[in-house]
Amino acid sequence: MTESVRRAVTADERKFAQRCARGRVVVIDDDAEILSALATLLDFEGYACETYPSAPAYLQALSDDRPCFPGPCCVLCDVKMPELDGLELQQRLAALEHAPLLLMSGASGALEAVSAFRAGALDFLIKPIDADVLLQAVVKALAVSLERQRARGRRHDLVARMAALTGKERAVARLAARGRLNREIAVELDIALRTVKLHRQRAMEKLGANSVVDLARIADEGGL
Amino acid sequence: MTESVRRAVTADERKFAQRCARGRVVVIDDDAEILSALATLLDFEGYACETYPSAPAYLQALSDDRPCFPGPCCVLCDVKMPELDGLELQQRLAALEHAPLLLMSGASGALEAVSAFRAGALDFLIKPIDADVLLQAVVKALAVSLERQRARGRRHDLVARMAALTGKERAVARLAARGRLNREIAVELDIALRTVKLHRQRAMEKLGANSVVDLARIADEGGL
């Protein structure tokens, strides 16, 4: 019996974990039918799907829903909506370094599509939307999202570690990462050779670098 | 008099150099009027402009014109043309890692624009084309071209230098660039420590690296 309970729980958990890993798609459209149709499709395909009837509703949810979704995420949004235009939403989201955006529109002209791409939309889907085209776009968008999240995570981590450095340590690490010799660093910063070694050692361990090469990579990625 | 001759020559040269530095724009359109109008505008703005009445004509010129243009370059091409479609040209050029492409079209639907962007076009201009929009797109395209050329140049250079390495030298350089100590490398490759030092030294000078850090960067960029 414990067995069956455990099974039920793990099955649920697994399903949830799978959806998280696959990613979340936020769908925004003022047409309820389309909204539910897209939700059904995406849900069936194993994505964690969230729907909103308008852009403001999503922005509202954004400020509340602080428990951040663990996994890649993209937004699929209709262009023509009464309250807030898809292109306007795009601008607001871009300001937040937000998830990649897919726009969709029925029977629209080239201008809308061009505007969307220029503003950084990942794709522009023309209604009626073909399921394969949609899913392909979602896959790509989530891949981009994942990559961005990873990059941001790495960068965040590095910045945090760099913040633990004192000024001198950072200066020494910077020069060391540029390939300068300890003696050169000592002259340049006008401190004793032994001090350079100390700061260098401290910086290396604070940054988690095992070799000069590691230090160089960290300095590169962390912006010195 | 020598003075005046020299002045005349340098003025010409300077003009040519300026155009090269600004970049070249290849314009392709089957409408002769549009072609000349665009050429006039671009020429006036200081770009080195080249025009072709059809995509095949440009492809033909591509195979002949081997004296490669020294500077950034982009292609501005009409979508609707009798012989070879702009989108088809796009595919062919993409296969050649060619210059960035700007497509233009009159009164076309969203589908064309979307296809263009999906296939990697940098922008899509809708006729009638606004001069400012066009010039802005050209500036961006040439900037992209310049960046690509630089990256390609660096990579080419590095690949050439890497090609000068012997097998062992490359292996040693690879491990050294990963931060391994000489002794570890010796064990891993089953050679004497002194030999590792030799190969390392040779590799460093062949690659033009002054320090381990340089070596690491070169290995990173040159795909090691």
Add this chain to the structure above:
DNA sequence: AATTCAATTGCCCCAAGGGGCAACACAAGC
């Protein structure tokens, strides 16, 4: 077979990096 050339290796020396230990200076707090 003799020679030549490149690759590999050992031996040795020097410079640079890593780091322990102790002294010194200086500011903050008792």
Add this chain to the structure above:
DNA sequence: GCTTGTGTTGCCCCTTGGGGCAATTGAATT
């Protein structure tokens, strides 16, 4: 004033990297 803690420095030792010199080996050439 004294203590404490932090930052800096000098001294010394060991390891590692850099490199000159010569011997060895093995293959290619004459």
